Amino acid sequence: MLAEGRVGDWYEFAMRQLAVEGxxxxxxxxxxxxxxxxxxxxIPVATFK
Structure with a gap:
């Protein structure tokens, strides 16, 4: 991503790309x-419905 100049992308985009490629x-x-x-x-406010 850095080589593509994507220095402003969120790190989650890189994590997703690595996961898919892996x-x-x-x-x-x-x-x-x-x-x-x-x-x-x-944690107490991180409840799921």
Whole structure:
């Protein structure tokens, strides 16, 4: 991606590309299907319905 000049892309794009190239299945998720957890304090609010 760097060689293509894609220096402003989010790191998740690189992770997805590596996963697909490595033969892993990648699933799309809507904003309601995931939660970002950066610390232990985030866990109680990261509930799924």
């Amino acid at each position: 033969g892993l299945e990648v699933l799309d998720a809507t904003s309601d299907e995931w939660a970002q957890v950066d610390s232990a304090e985030d």
